[in-house]
Amino acid sequence: MNRIASDYWKPYESIIPQEKHLQTKAETxxxxxxxxxxxxxxxxMRRKSKCCSKKAEMLELSVLLFMHYRNGTLISLISNAEYHSHFTLTGKIRERITYNRKTGKIPPIEDKLLFVLSYLENNPLQEYHVAACNMSQPQCNNRVCLLSDIQCRTLKTSGELPGRNHLKVNYLTEQCEDILPDGTERPIERPQDSDRQKSCYSGKKLIT
Known part of the structure; x- marks a missing residue:
């Protein structure tokens, strides 16, 4: 190494020999x-960051990928992706961890209908359906949202969607010959307003 270039930071002068030291911004x-x-x-690579590399291999791969991106040679890197997906940089076979995932399948349409009806009628916790149908919590939530929307749109199209406004009871009794009432008691949150609390108060008192 003949020359060592640096900026004008003073500590460099005490470390680098003067005959090899070149202070200039043009070279740095x-x-x-x-x-x-x-x-x-x-x-x-940032300072004072929570991001860090737990393995030197990941740091090397990140720098390599960035250099290929800046140099426009990502195509050659992608062509070797098949090799790197099975082997590490040192040539060892990659060992992948496999997990036994819950499928949570509900193939028959009858089971799907029973699934959503039992949820809407009984209003249980989703853990009940998770255990009964052998599925995960996210899968249960997705199926409840999907099947509930499908059921609502189907009943609305066929004109069988239940009414949810008690003010329309008189209208229904006048227009319909047969009425099938079906209600589910569900708890409501205690209102903060005093007038609304009185309207929702059942009149029962706790005996102490």
Whole structure:
């Protein structure tokens, strides 16, 4: 190494031999520019960051991927993706961890109808359906939202959607010959307003 270039920071003068030391920004701005690019695009290279690399291999891969992106050579890297998906950088076979996931399948349409009707009628916790149908919590929530919407749109299209406004009872009794009332008692939150509390108060008192 014949010459060592640096900026005008004074501690460099006490470390680098004077005959090899070259203080100029003309030779350092390129390196500083690359350092700023790495710190801008790679979170693990930033200062005072919560992002860190637990393995040196991941740090090398991140820098390599960024360099290929900046140099426009990602195509050659993607062509070797099949190799790297099965082997590490050292040539060892990758060991992948497999998990036994719950499928949570409800194939027959009858089971889907029973699933959503039991949820709407009994209003149980989703843990009940998770255990009964052998599915995960996110799967249960997705199926409840999906099947409830399908059931609502189907009943509305066929004109069988139940009414939810008690003010329309008189209208229904006049227009319909047969009425099938079906109600489910569900708890309501205690209102904060005193007048609304009195209207929702059942009149029962706790005996102490």
């Amino acid at each position: 701005f390129t390196v500083e520019g690359y350092n700023s690019l790495f710190r801008h695009f790679l979170a693990r």
